[in-house]
Amino acid sequence: MSKEDMGVIAKSDDELKLYYHPDTRIAKQCIALAETIKAEKVLINLAEVKLTETQWGELSELLDKDPTELINTDHPFIKETLSENPDMDPNQALKVLVNNPEVLRHPIAMKGDKIIEVFGINDLMQFQEMDSKDAKLP
Template sequence: MNDKDMGVIAKSENELKLYYHPDNRIAKQSIAVAEATNAEKHLVNLAEVKLTETQWAELANMLDMKPTELFNTEHDLVKDKLSDSPEMDENEALKVLTHNPEVLMHCIALRGNKAILVKSINDIMKLQEMDSKDAPLP
């Protein structure tokens, strides 16, 4: 049973998932920090793995955000095709994320039922368990 079969995101306290697009400016550093943890890692390269609208909606919900809040409004695709301040409903935003994941503003890290936007590489440390044997991170 995997994410594709279920249509929703599988969650585990023992697994750190990192959703990233390789064009993101801190994707490489985020991957390095994730690799430094002792948790099982599942790296999801959004240039290679297409998430469903349901999965994007679930990630936005876990972050307590609207799908449109996940966009980098400075991204060329958003500016060129959608305008400087795109007005769209959630369904339209989910379609854009599904077909153009490069507009994702920040990587998303997930562990168990907790999800965070990775605005700086130290954000991933927020998902480390205090009593874990994870390696200390810089």
């Protein structure tokens, strides 16, 4: 069994997963746009669903990022609890994400093997294009 086969996060080409925290302004926009994409939607509200360190670690690995890069260091929780310039190692970052998912820098969208951080709603259009095989050409 290869390392790729051992993931805890299920992937499906027919399913768009959106990991988000509702406190971010982009989250509502992402949810609205996700509704236009021809795929089953799995909206993972991080205020209601607690991911494990393993799941956060896998998401960061799939994004090819260190877990520390997923954290908004300007978030009030980080500034008030840790410091103005927190120096976290990856394990500390995973613990922060598990217990305080509101510090997630950007929503994360995933469909099949494609996974991205959503910096703006136009980023989600990449997933719409994956459905273009359904389009009728003149």
